[in-house]
Amino acid sequence: MEKKHTLSVLVENTPGALARIVGLFSGRGFNIDSLCVAETLDPTLSHLTLVTHGDDMIIEQIIKQLRRLIDVYKVVDVTEEGEFVEREMALIKVRAEKETRAEVLRMCDIFRCKVVDVSPKTYTVEVTGTESKIEAVIELLRPLGIKELVRTGLVAMRREKKTL
Amino acid sequence: MATKMTGAQIIVEALKREGVDIIFGYPGGAVIDIYDELYRTPEIKHVLVRHEQGATHAADGLARSTGKVGVCLVTSGPGATNTVTGIATAYMDSIPLVVLTGQVPTKLIGNDAFQEVDITGITRPCTKHNFLVKRVEDLAWTLKAAFHIARTGRPGPVLVDLPKDVQQAKTEFVWPEEIKLRSYNPVYEPHRKQVEKAYRLLEASTRPVLLVGGGVISSGAHEEVRELAELLHLPVTMTLMGLGGFPGTHEYSLGMLGMHGTYYANMAVANSDLIIAVGARFDDRVTGKVDAFAPMAKIVHIDIDPTSIQKNVRVDVPIVGDCKRALARLLEVIREVGRPAKLWKEQFKEWWEQIDIWKRRYPLSYKQDSEHIKPQFVIEKLYELTKGEAIVATEVGQNQMWTAQFYKFDRPRTLLSSGGLGTMGYGFPASIGAQMAHPDKLVLDIAGDGSIQMNIQEMATAMDQKLPIKVIILNNGYLGMVRQWQELFYDRRYSAVQFATIPDFVKLADAYGAVGLRATKPEEVEPVLKKALETNSLVLVDIHIAPEEGVFPMVPAGRATTEMILV
Numbered sequence: 001m002e003k004k005h006t007l008s009v010l011v012e013n014t015p016g017a018l019a020r021i022v023g024l025f026s027g028r029g030f031n032i033d034s035l036c037v038a039e040t041l042d043p044t045l046s047h048l049t050l051v052t053h054g055d056d057m058i059i060e061q062i063i064k065q066l067r068r069l070i071d072v073y074k075v076v077d078v079t080e081e082g083e084f085v086e087r088e089m090a091l092i093k094v095r096a097e098k099e100t101r102a103e104v105l106r107m108c109d110i111f112r113c114k115v116v117d118v119s120p121k122t123y124t125v126e127v128t129g130t131e132s133k134i135e136a137v138i139e140l141l142r143p144l145g146i147k148e149l150v151r152t153g154l155v156a157m158r159r160e161k162k163t164l
Numbered sequence: 165m166a167t168k169m170t171g172a173q174i175i176v177e178a179l180k181r182e183g184v185d186i187i188f189g190y191p192g193g194a195v196i197d198i199y200d201e202l203y204r205t206p207e208i209k210h211v212l213v214r215h216e217q218g219a220t221h222a223a224d225g226l227a228r229s230t231g232k233v234g235v236c237l238v239t240s241g242p243g244a245t246n247t248v249t250g251i252a253t254a255y256m257d258s259i260p261l262v263v264l265t266g267q268v269p270t271k272l273i274g275n276d277a278f279q280e281v282d283i284t285g286i287t288r289p290c291t292k293h294n295f296l297v298k299r300v301e302d303l304a305w306t307l308k309a310a311f312h313i314a315r316t317g318r319p320g321p322v323l324v325d326l327p328k329d330v331q332q333a334k335t336e337f338v339w340p341e342e343i344k345l346r347s348y349n350p351v352y353e354p355h356r357k358q359v360e361k362a363y364r365l366l367e368a369s370t371r372p373v374l375l376v377g378g379g380v381i382s383s384g385a386h387e388e389v390r391e392l393a394e395l396l397h398l399p400v401t402m403t404l405m406g407l408g409g410f411p412g413t414h415e416y417s418l419g420m421l422g423m424h425g426t427y428y429a430n431m432a433v434a435n436s437d438l439i440i441a442v443g444a445r446f447d448d449r450v451t452g453k454v455d456a457f458a459p460m461a462k463i464v465h466i467d468i469d470p471t472s473i474q475k476n477v478r479v480d481v482p483i484v485g486d487c488k489r490a491l492a493r494l495l496e497v498i499r500e501v502g503r504p505a506k507l508w509k510e511q512f513k514e515w516w517e518q519i520d521i522w523k524r525r526y527p528l529s530y531k532q533d534s535e536h537i538k539p540q541f542v543i544e545k546l547y548e549l550t551k552g553e554a555i556v557a558t559e560v561g562q563n564q565m566w567t568a569q570f571y572k573f574d575r576p577r578t579l580l581s582s583g584g585l586g587t588m589g590y591g592f593p594a595s596i597g598a599q600m601a602h603p604d605k606l607v608l609d610i611a612g613d614g615s616i617q618m619n620i621q622e623m624a625t626a627m628d629q630k631l632p633i634k635v636i637i638l639n640n641g642y643l644g645m646v647r648q649w650q651e652l653f654y655d656r657r658y659s660a661v662q663f664a665t666i667p668d669f670v671k672l673a674d675a676y677g678a679v680g681l682r683a684t685k686p687e688e689v690e691p692v693l694k695k696a697l698e699t700n701s702l703v704l705v706d707i708h709i710a711p712e713e714g715v716f717p718m719v720p721a722g723r724a725t726t727e728m729i730l731v
Contacts, residue, residue: 012347015296020288027289057474064471070293070313073347 379443
């Protein structure tokens with residue numbers, strides 16, 4: 001059965017390392033739904049959060065193939081490791097003219113979004129949350145007129161075990 | 165302070181420290197500095213080829229026949245792109261190579277400079293790893309790492325791209341004692357519990373098959389395979405890459421399995437209740453239709469590369485580790501339990517009776533012909549005359565399959581063949597690499613009239629080096645394997661499989677200063693082959709075979725391996 005998986009990948013922070021990972025997915029016909037990359041506390045390593053989907057055998061192959069890359073240090077299937085927090089951020093430039101200006105702010109309030117840029121005819125809204133929250137905000141703002149939308153893709157982290 | 169060395173000096177010093185004594189290459193602007201160093205380094209024999217693809221295949225042939233890392237050196241741009249087929253060939257068959265490519269000076273990278281190409285980008289999907297060295301200080305470590313990565317774990321080709329200014333810059337030479345990579349630690353030692361599970365499956369089995377792949381050869385596990393088979397009376401079948409991993413003449417050998425495997429090997433696998441696969445990756449040419457592959461069998465899969473396991477077929481007991489060590493551990497468990505040999509023999513008695521029925525029903529065979537030379541007959545004669553002791557390279561196609569079927573390989577590293585990529589033009593340069601590494605051994609290249617023409621320019625290389633290789637051309641005037649598919653599955657529409665012009669191979673041999681021989685009738689085969697084998701020089705033997713002879717048995721692509729077309 002096809003399922004969405006969030007993978008956490010630690011990789012050497014060297015030129016070409018990201019190309020190897022992306023090339024692996026395109027070359028073997030795997031899917032990348034979203035990808036988020038940045039340096040870690042240790043500047044010699046980069047952290048990737050990669051969302052993909054496939055049946056069990058495909059996900060197993062993806063993880064093994066990633067581990068086979070010489071530059072890949074660690075791969076964790078966050079989805080299979082139990083509880084985890086995931087967040088995505090979106091910047092949404094939404095039309096905000098006389099009749100809708102207050103409505104946009106009301107929505108922002110409900111979803112705890114931030115207005116990060118204002119112009120006479122638009123608000124740019126920053127929203128952070130799970131994928132479903134971001135999608136809900138987009139759906140509600142869409143009728144008001146979204147001029148531009150940028151999403152970061154997902155980042156995820158395992159929850160610390162809460163044993164007493 | 166130690167004296168400083170140039171990048172080029174470091175490269176040559178690194179090759180010496182890695183024990184490299186033969187390299188294959190072709191010079192150019194971006195590697196002149198390295199060639200200048202080689203000029204002063206008699207310890208390293210440089211073989212000047214005629215095309216860079218030939219250099220990679222020759223290095224590959226050296227690697228396959230010796231187990232060492234093959235090395236080649238080429239220039240930037242076209243020199244580098246010409247190596248790609250050879251690199252991909254080695255990658256698919258897990259052959260350790262280090263490919264050194266020149267690159268334009270670091271300042272010019274990205275400028276579309278003369279003879280610039282992004283070779284690390286191009287070869288990323290077909291190398292085990294590759295490097296672009298941007299600082300001379302990184303050079304020694306990178307070269308040592310390249311050899312380390314190429315030969316350890318599941319071996320493979322590693323490319324090192326060397327900008328010209330890095331070759332010219334100077335630094336102190338620091339040779340690392342060992343290479344430690346936090347992100348690369350192949351697992352050699354198998355999990356004991358998994359090995360015990362495998363043993364329990366063997367004890368419970370009544371119809372087991374031992375499936376030997378190329379991993380047996382690269383890990384040197386052939387003795388353990390034989391010991392296991394003989395101790396337990398196991399039938400053994402081999403993939404193309406596994407031929408020689410278990411003696412082909414052994415009474416327990418079922419020969420090769422798969423698309424052109426023997427009837428009895430495919431029937432045994434299809435009816436087995438346990439497959440112990442060692443260093444094989446269940447390629448589509450082996451499994452046929454995957455859903456119909458060994459439906460009743462539990463599968464134990466030993467491989468050093470976890471990605472090979474559970475990739476194509478469901479595996480019941482995965483064992484990640486070195487084939488040699490895993491089999492050694494399995495043998496330990498067998499001895500510890502100490503079940504009498506008689507019990508094993510009895511356990512598989514009925515199974516062997518069934519296999520013997522299959523063997524008698526459809527042995528490997530062909531119809532002899534008094535008019536036309538049969539290719540299978542040529543291979544049988546070659547086997548007989550060489551007593552099975554030659555190192556045999558093949559090209560790709562019918563010539564390759566007839567060789568795999570009719571030459572019995574008893575020892576590992578004696579068959580050199582492009583199994584995974586199926587590279588026409590591989591065999592001849594590979595035979596050059598093998599003959600360079602084994603000057604006293606008999607080296608053959610079994611070719612077709614199509615594939616020999618793909619790297620025929622290397623005849624000059626073989627002549628340069630005075631290599632007495634025997635090239636046996638099974639000349640049917642067709643691209644025979646494609647023709648066979650067209651005959652069987654495309655209503656004999658022979659589209660683009662016949663060359664209007666085929667060179668006179670005897671004259672061609674003569675033009676290069678080699679010896680050309682020809683056989684056109686069955687009775688000429690033996691004397692001509694004998695003459696070729698007695699000749700101490702490069703020989704091209706042009707054998708005109710039955711033009712429409714096919715390779716059988718054959719499992720049509722995508723069908724179950726039991727649906728064989730027999731002779």
